[in-house]
Amino acid sequence: MASALMIQGAGSDVGKSLIVAGLARAAMRRGLRVLPFKPQNMSNNAAVTVDGGEIGRAQALQALAAGVEPHTDMNPVLLKPETDIGAQVIVQGRRIATARARDYAAMKPSLMGAVLESFGRLKTRADLVLVEGAGSPAEVNLRKSDIANMGFARKADVPVVVVGDIDRGGVIAQLVGIKTVIDPEDAAMIRGFIINKFRGDPTLFDDGYRLIETRTSWRGFGVLPYFSRANELPAEDALGLGDARKPGQCRIAFLALSRIANFDDLDPLKLEPGVDLVMVRPGEAIPGDVRLVVIPGSKSTRGDLAFLRAQGWDIDLLAHHRRGGHVLGVCGGYQMLGSSVADPDGIEGPAGETPGLGLLDVKTVMSAQKTLTRAKAVHARTDQPIDAYEIHIGHTDGPDRARPFASIDGAPEGAISADGRVHGSYLHGLFTSDNFRKAFLAQMHIPATDQGYRSRVEGALDALADHIDAHLDVEGLLAMAR
Incomplete structure (x- = not known):
């Protein structure tokens, strides 16, 4: 034992x-x-x-x-x-x-x-x-x-x-x-x-x-x-994502939803030297000069749709899209991009249906069954592999699914708008795949490096262990365990 x-x-x-x-x-x-x-x-x-x-x-x-x-x-x-x-x-x-x-x-x-x-x-x-x-x-x-x-x-x-x-x-x-x-x-x-x-x-x-x-x-x-390298490790709190600004670089914005979930999807973007990742907080407008807006996951899709509208972000997103900007919705963010989100059984809150943002021609219906799986996907536009996972309730379907974001074992996953600038996917952790991240950002003329995200995390963990060994009595701590 x-x-x-x-x-x-x-x-x-x-x-x-x-x-x-x-x-x-x-x-x-x-x-x-x-x-x-x-x-x-x-x-x-x-x-x-x-x-x-x-x-x-x-x-x-x-x-x-x-x-x-x-x-x-x-x-x-x-x-x-x-x-x-x-x-x-x-x-x-x-x-x-x-x-x-x-x-x-x-x-x-x-x-x-x-x-x-x-x-x-x-x-x-x-x-x-x-x-x-x-x-x-x-x-x-x-x-x-x-x-x-x-x-x-x-x-x-x-x-x-x-x-x-x-x-x-x-x-x-x-x-x-x-x-x-x-x-x-x-x-x-x-x-x-x-x-x-x-x-x-x-x-x-x-x-x-x-x-x-x-x-x-x-x-x-x-x-x-x-520990100065803490920002290289997956964020425990979404507020940590907004700390490292890089003025002058290509700006990507993400929305700080009230029930934001799996926000570590954004960590690899934060570490890209050429990316200035901007957290749009409640009460703030989406900046007009961003190239990509990410709507992250949410633990309450319909609740966060109401929250998003209360901030005026729905108007900002439409203006961003009209200017030629790109939008990526991940999981709950993907569901919000469609024309409606229905929860007939009250799985996430009061039963009902909420109009979506209408940027993708898809509809979502919530169900009690939760999808929990690791996935190896291939990005449809670039043929780059994506090592990811799914963790969501609900099923999304509609005409824009004919243009899938990716494929998993040959089956379509996600959706892309007819103009190719609105992307929706259930794949969490997608940006940890280095070749995909670089190819996806290149479509928006956003530079990305060849740095290996996973190797950088491993290096930060080694540095953290060195840091703890240098300053704490590790042998004493281990000897005290029983």
Whole structure:
């Protein structure tokens, strides 16, 4: 049976996912078979697994760091928000319900069995299981039914290290406060802490570091400087896509939908030196000088159609198209491009039908059955291979399907408008295929390099492991796992 170590956070977005990925790569390079695990994740950024289910994208990246295929056991409970108060509940890779927050709180204790079952299977297949928490153990109001942090750590008897983010300020209060508010038996599971995202001279924090050790009696495992290559790894949060602007380069815009999903489709575009990827935020207009507008995936197609219209983006898209611009809709974005989206059974929300943008002559009907598959496709216009995956509900058909975007095993996939400037596809991850990305962008006179996207991600993971080895007590962390 494998040993295990859990990385929890003093809050959300403190860097837990990247630290687990870096530790996984560092441990793998020491000859250990490592498997990642997150009991519960909340994300609309999902990956299709080797066993035909779905898990959070962060766990898929951690699996890549560990040199293994992603599996549904790595993230047994995945919540995919559909509204402000409700989410799709995925258990061991399969949707079991859509639940409001209060209903899910009542459901959580019944899911601990599936969590422990998946964790147990991973332990039989590994030397080390690295576990990532969710949110913070300081959320003591949620402790009674917790399956993501201390509730899991106590049940599975896994030692915990807590990560604090010094970049956002207040890291001493974050860590000391956790020790103060949590149950003493929970606090006994915490064996140490890590300070993350430090900028500047780390010796200036020596006194603060010692104060945390004294006030908590936890061991410090190091101060980790800000990792500058984090933007080369698949984004955990869509906001990270809008950070690296490159004025003067060819502009591609994408719409920040309210229920944006699988937004890491855009990561390879962000890394192209000749591309300035522009996030169009709510209340902003689509810039008039972009060559391509991408409508990404959505967890609520009809809801995001209403959101899109509320921003005036429907008018902007029509103007962009009239100027000769190109539009690409991926998954939910593809569905929005058609003439209508019908949900007769209320799968994604209230039953009904919503007019689409009318840029493609297709219609979509939602159905309960979800498509979850990896796909090897061929782009129709350029004959370039696309290594991708599908994760969607609904069926799309209509006259523009006679001009498919791609083919899968000879069958048509997606649609292209009669003028050839509006493209729709269910293929996620399409831009990770280097030859396709270069050929597709060339159609719009957008330059792309020959750089291998996957090799660049691998290089960033190696650099992350080097970074963690240089600044943290990795041997101490591995020795503490049990």
